[in-house]
Amino acid sequence: VPDLPVAVDAMGGDRAPAEIVAGARRAVEQHGIPVVLYGQRAAIGDAGGLEVVETTEVVGMGEDPAAAIRRKRDSSVVRAAEAVRDGQAAAMVSAGNTGAAVASALLRMGRISGVQRPGIATVLPVPGSIPTILLDSGANAECAPAWLAQFGQMGALYAASRFGVTDPRVGLVSIGEEETKGTTLVKEAHQLLARPGWLEAAGGRFIGNVEGRDALTDAVDVMVTDGFTGNVILKTLEGGVKVMVNAIVAAMGSTEQTREASQVLLPALLPLYEEMDPDTYGGAVLLGVDGVCIISHGQSSARAIVNAVRLAADMVRADLVGRLREVVGRAPVAPG
């Protein structure tokens, strides 16, 4: 457990502040992690004894992030990032506007020296196995090859810190295994990632190109891609899994017989359902900023927030930022 509290953006997310506050309270009560809420006291109501830092402004889910951050200096998300910068909090957690969380962290905490661009590292569930890390999941719609090379290093360090993966396998998302496949960006990033020692410096290794079909399997530990492709993969999986689950649930409820049979099956399906639930993993990490920043999805429930706060505390304890500073900050910056 870190000494400093985790700063939680109480106003961010579709279900804020109620679910956010409920999750923060459970993180304190059940896991003993100190938490400070950032938000409007009047909206938060009963904080259950948690410290609340009053902030007057809120960044809406649909607002333009750059403009909002520039204008709303007293917003909960900006103030949470400042708390990390100022040594008042060990980490920040936000389930609000993703772009605003990225911009707040980037502008207030700054980048780790040597990091060209931070990337959002998302966790993709793999039934029965260790999840796959996907980055960038949307911080940078357009990327240079060198950024992807750094995402590889950062992802390898994160896989080790988060899941204890030794020698994590890093793959580059493309549309064929051959290194000649894909866009110019992919071909150039492939060359940079394949340089001897590059990923080894981060404790990982390059396994070449991987494809979308590898995402939910244990064929790869870290999938590196640009933020446009990464976000498309993430949303395609979310949507695809949801459609499948809904169609299966509909089939299960179609007759008296199937409803009865489903009662027998549900306990066997529950672990899978829980594994695929985005709330299980609590959030993504913004890798490359000079502090721990956890970004939870917009529909986060209290359960998601508990897990996000736990993740924040884990990453502080593992000194993820320190390890990124050592490895990525030191590695020769790739060209491009």
Add this chain to the structure above:
Amino acid sequence: VPDLPVAVDAMGGDRAPAEIVAGARRAVEQHGIPVVLYGQRAAIGDAGGLEVVETTEVVGMGEDPAAAIRRKRDSSVVRAAEAVRDGQAAAMVSAGNTGAAVASALLRMGRISGVQRPGIATVLPVPGSIPTILLDSGANAECAPAWLAQFGQMGALYAASRFGVTDPRVGLVSIGEEETKGTTLVKEAHQLLARPGWLEAAGGRFIGNVEGRDALTDAVDVMVTDGFTGNVILKTLEGGVKVMVNAIVAAMGSTEQTREASQVLLPALLPLYEEMDPDTYGGAVLLGVDGVCIISHGQSSARAIVNAVRLAADMVRADLVGRLREVVGRAPVAPG
């Protein structure tokens, strides 16, 4: 039923020639569609009375398409494309090397006048509804905005020809609904697709940006994207659905009780399983070449080939190529 036969590449696909020949025979026997096989008589064996045009060469699944097409002028896939060009066949079907099928069709049939680049239009199943068309699914890893604008027109015409969709909704794949979201390519393509009359000329309309999560839903009829992103979406869905199905099947088989309950449920799940089976839709269409070219996936079974041949015959009957010539050939070529 077209007068001219459908030229089937008997040597293309992981399960060629046996499954390809079996599918071609069923297309003739069950649907009365004339078929000619292109391939090596010795490998094909008993063609069940189907005409076989002897071709001496085979393009392997892993071969570099451009080089293979240049060298192997007597390969089954090249000869099938030539048959369409020469008026000996109404359409071609190949389950072989996708790049080789694209290159053969492009080089032998040529492009429809005015079409900047052909795109692969894939069908994504939507449980309980009309499938979504996705293009480009992989013919062009890197695209110009104007190509995407044409994909929109071609996709709208295809949605009408294939599924009878009136006024098809065309969406542009991005990472947010706002037109300011996404890459430079996406933002520029958005402007071109949104021009008044552009998609209306093809009987469709532009509904703005869509996201990966819309793929398996009925929120959109045609999803337009570059071939890199499209291929990533396709493979992510294929992989995701497969992982989910395998995990569910494993849970169903975990105990005696769940196995019994599954027996009751399977009939209710079968329609969904069949809807999600890639063999159900038989193949993708290469839109923009001057002839009907159906590209089936590499693992095509006889059932997939039957459906691919039927699709070929349907598209000939609907005069899809004629409609593309009229609309896309005539529309003012977009800049970029």
